[in-house]
Amino acid sequence: MLESISQEISFSKSKQLVTTISACLVLLVCLGIQAAAQSVYEPARGTPERGDILNAVRPMLEARVGPPLEFVVDWMRAGNGWAFVQVSPQRPGGGVIDLRSTTYAQQAEYMDGLATFALLRFQYNRWNLIDFAVGPTDAFWHGDPLYARLPQGLAPY
Numbered sequence: 001m002l003e004s005i006s007q008e009i010s011f012s013k014s015k016q017l018v019t020t021i022s023a024c025l026v027l028l029v030c031l032g033i034q035a036a037a038q039s040v041y042e043p044a045r046g047t048p049e050r051g052d053i054l055n056a057v058r059p060m061l062e063a064r065v066g067p068p069l070e071f072v073v074d075w076m077r078a079g080n081g082w083a084f085v086q087v088s089p090q091r092p093g094g095g096v097i098d099l100r101s102t103t104y105a106q107q108a109e110y111m112d113g114l115a116t117f118a119l120l121r122f123q124y125n126r127w128n129l130i131d132f133a134v135g136p137t138d139a140f141w142h143g144d145p146l147y148a149r150l151p152q153g154l155a156p157y
Contacts, residue, residue: 040079040153050076053083056127057118061089064134065102065114068092074115079151083120083127086156088113104134111135119147 043050054071062069068091075086091097099108111134118132119141133140141147141155 040077040151042076043078043083049078053078053085053120053127054087056120056129057085057087057116057132060118060129060132061116061134064104065089065097069097075156077154079154081122082150082154083122084150084154084156085116085118085120087116087118089116107135110137112137117141119150 043053050073053076054073057071058069069089070092071087071089073085073087075084077084089097097114099105099111099114104111104114113135115136116132116134117136117140119130120127121130122128131146139155139157147155
């Protein structure tokens with residue numbers, strides 16, 4: 001009889017331990033999902049970070065289409081020291097950029113306008129341009145091993 005009570009108490013404690021461990025695992029998974037979701041964000045308009053990211057893209061594009069430029073931001077995400085942007089460049093005040101007057105004049109018919117995608121990395125206390133594409137007709141980053149290293153949700157699709 002004493003042995004039966006001892007087994008019952010032991011089973012009860014084991015069940016309680018398994019329940020506690022299971023609850024902790026569920027909590028850890030939920031916190032991990034929440035942390036991953038928070039690691040990628042859109043830098044808010046008017047923030048220095050957003051301006052710094054755009055200013056890191058600007059010289060590359062101005063060298064190809066000529067200054068001055070302003071950007072319509074179509075997509076911008078940052079996280080874990082990376083940023084990925086999709087911008088539509090235009091002249092100040094919304095002026096259209098004529099592709100025939102840029103370095104892209106001979107490629108214009110093969111481009112999807114001036115939609116520009118750029119990958120940046122925050123290193124040495126500044127945003128650095130790592131990769132870019134102007135006017136791509138596909139999601140060039142799919143299948144590229146560099147882009148496979150990026151945080152989930154950084155690229156648009």
